[in-house]
Amino acid sequence: MTTHEPAAPGGSEQPDVPEQGSADPSRSERLAHAVRGTDPYAVSRRSGGLLSSLFLVIVLAAGLSFIPLPYVVFEPGPVANTLGQLDGKAIVEIRGATAYPAKGSLDFTTVRVLGGPGDRINLFDLAQAALRKDYEVYKREEIYPEDATREEIQQENTAEMVDSQEVAAAIALRETGRVVPERVLVSQVPDGSPAKGVLEAGDEFVSVAGSPTPDASAVQAAVRAQKAGQPVSMVVRRDGTEKTLSVPTRDNQGVTIVGVLLGRDYELPVDVRITAGDVGGPSAGTMFTLAVYDLLTPGDLTAGKNIAGTGTMEPDESVGPIGGIRQKLSGARSGGADYFLAPADNCDEVVGHVPDGLEVVKVGSFDDALGAVKAIAADEVDSLPRC
Known part of the structure; x- marks a missing residue:
């Protein structure tokens, strides 16, 4: 101016x-x-x-955008066909036995988690999650221990994935009529355990109170049959040598325990190799088991149908619940699945969150899951239980 x-x-x-x-x-x-x-x-x-x-x-x-918030966001992750390949490599590979060709898909589903240990989300992440009905927000302490590190979570997830793959292979092989011996091991002796200083990680159970222990349920049953507070005689194999030990017990809400975590080691008669990339955790166990069974048996189990699912596969062949079922339903449908196998214990979370065009079937065991796939292949879906 x-x-x-x-x-x-x-x-x-x-x-x-x-x-x-x-x-x-x-x-x-x-x-x-x-x-x-x-x-x-x-x-x-x-x-x-x-x-x-x-x-x-x-x-x-x-x-x-630079202020971290104490929340985690669950969003749909990628899916992968256990009968197919991942990064050019077969997800399930059979060696030492005939592997039959399989069509269709048996997809395992995943959840992408934002805001875990070593990662922080901000206001914009929360705003985006609020706009998507297939996203969920949780307080971080609801999902992770307060002092957990990224490395610890990754190690735990990797260990759970490896264990789920071994269980899947063992169950599938047994379902085809093969004998799969099982060794029960001490995987961890926590501080404060009655067995601390007596049992060691890696000990293999041979017998408990004179009863053979061919599997984990036998170990648990033999211990629970003892009087709490009285030591129990155990024979374990340590470094190739059998040792007889007197192991203290205690009462835990009316149940006699020795306070150790059990692990399993299977002697597989067929070399089954499962590759899942960077995915961790045990929730793909059911789909892995179905895939191994399909490849080991003649014929096309799915009849070309696109089936996805989730659920842990427990050693007793039960299907266990998982987290992130809503995200997995959404991811399965986006990945092209027409059918979804959901753990029975997740049914309450399934209701009201099924994407259009996706048929959800309730399963509680491997027999349920196998029967569901066969029914889907035969176009007999209406006979299957739903959530």
């Missing part, structure tokens, strides 16, 4: 006249605009205020 010196004393005051090319109007023009309510300077001031407000909003939003 052009300015002028005041008029000399005794002289007449001259109006402010803009220089050539200036946008500054005369006072009379401004007065006229003001009377009409169209003062361009007033508009300019309002625009400047809006720009300032917008700038503050942008700065605030940028700041909020």
Whole structure:
């Protein structure tokens, strides 16, 4: 804006006249605009205020994007066909026995988790989750231990995946009539356990109180049959040598325990190799078991149908519940599945969250899951139980 010196004393005051090319109007023009309510300077001031407000909003939003929040977001993850390949390699590979060709798909489903240990989400992540009905938000402490690290979670997930693959192979082989011997091991002796200092990780159970222990259920039954507080005699194999030990017990809510975690080691008569990439956890166990069974048996189990599912496969052949069922349903449908095998114990979470076009079947055991796949292949879905 052009300015002028005041008029000399005794002289007449001259109006402010803009220089050539200036946008500054005369006072009379401004007065006229003001009377009409169209003062361009007033508009300019309002625009400047809006720009300032917008700038503050942008700065605030940028700041909020760097503020970590104590939540995790579950969103649908990718699916993979256990009868197919992952990164150019067969997910399930059979060696030492005939592997029969299989069509169709038996997809395992996954959940992508944002905000776990070593990762933090912000306000924008929460806003996105709020706009998607197949996303879920949880407090971090509801999902992970407070002091857990990323490495610890990854190690745990990897161990659970490996264990689920071994159980899947063992059950599928047994279902085909093969004998699969099982060794029961001490996997961990926690601090404060009655057996601390007596049993060691890696000990293989041979007998408990004189009873053979061919499987984990036999170990548990033999221990529970003892009087709490009295030591129980155990024979274990340690470093290739059998040792007889007197192991303390205690009562835990009316059940006699020795306070160790059990592990299993199967002697598989067929070399079954399962590759799942970076996926961890035990929830693909049911689909792995079906895939191994399909490849080991003649014929096409799925009859070309696209079937997805989830659920742990327990050593007693029961299908266990998993987390993230809503995300897995959505991911399965997006991946092209027409049918979904859901653990019976997840049914309450399934109701009301089934994507259009997806048929969900309730399964509680491997026999249930196998029967469901056979019924789907025969177009007899209406006979199957639903959630």
